[in-house]
Amino acid sequence: MAPSNKDFVFSASKYVHFDTPEKPDSVIRFFINHDFSKTHILAVIRRRPQFLLTSTERTYAPKFVGSISGLSEEEIFKAFLKNLLCMASSEDKIMAIMDYFVRKMGCKALFVAECPSLTTFSLEKKRIVPRGSVAQGLLSKVLIKNDLGLSTLFHTSEKLFLKRFVNHYKEEASQLLKLYDEKLMLVKYAL
Numbered sequence: 001m002a003p004s005n006k007d008f009v010f011s012a013s014k015y016v017h018f019d020t021p022e023k024p025d026s027v028i029r030f031f032i033n034h035d036f037s038k039t040h041i042l043a044v045i046r047r048r049p050q051f052l053l054t055s056t057e058r059t060y061a062p063k064f065v066g067s068i069s070g071l072s073e074e075e076i077f078k079a080f081l082k083n084l085l086c087m088a089s090s091e092d093k094i095m096a097i098m099d100y101f102v103r104k105m106g107c108k109a110l111f112v113a114e115c116p117s118l119t120t121f122s123l124e125k126k127r128i129v130p131r132g133s134v135a136q137g138l139l140s141k142v143l144i145k146n147d148l149g150l151s152t153l154f155h156t157s158e159k160l161f162l163k164r165f166v167n168h169y170k171e172e173a174s175q176l177l178k179l180y181d182e183k184l185m186l187v188k189y190a191l
Contacts, residue, residue: 024052036077044081059087070109079116086116094119097128105132107150115151127154130183134165134176143169 018024031041044051071079080087086094097119101107112118121127135153138144144153144165153165166176 018052023055026056027052027054030056031077034073034077036073040077040081071113075110075113079113082114083116083120086119089119093123096123097121100128100132105135105150111150115154118151118154121154126184130180131161131165133179133183137176137179138165138169141169 028041032038089097098109098112100123101112101118102109118128123129131154135144135150138153139150144150153161156164162177166180169176
């Protein structure tokens with residue numbers, strides 16, 4: 001027999017406090033109505049019980065109207081399972097980041113779904129655009145070849161990023177560092 005919404009809520013209530021079951025029920029109902037299995041929903045609740053305290057209309061619904069840049073609801077849900085914080089990003093931010101990676105970087109939309117933590121990074125200020133400029137330089141010289149290298153480039157600390165992707169390529173380093181610094185300075189002056 002499949003677990004009921006009450007079973008889900010009761011399971012999560014060990015970790016978070018509910019005044020009423022209405023909000024958790026609405027979250028569970030939302031995902032069930034979007035054809036997500038109770039197994040998937042339970043996996044999320046076990047990993048992050050606070051998930052049941054959010055507003056479905058403000059937090060989740062905008063991300064499931066149609067699909068995000070050609071991703072299926074299942075791909076969106078898999079991204080959500082990989083990194084629960086990605087759903088906290090606004091729809092506008094997710095779309096801007098998707099647009100940057102697809103249009104500027106030439107990635108497939110699935111790249112962002114497979115690396116959902118990208119949606120939690122700053123687009124223009126410190127992370128994605130400045131590092132994306134370096135990535136484009138490395139990709140054009142075939143110094144990094146695949147999405148794995150590209151994903152690592154965006155996920156490393158500043159110190160490791162400079163060491164592995166800028167200073168590591170000595171001949172290109174001065175050009176890459178200059179490009180990176182220019183992007184960072186443009187953002188600082190724009191603020």
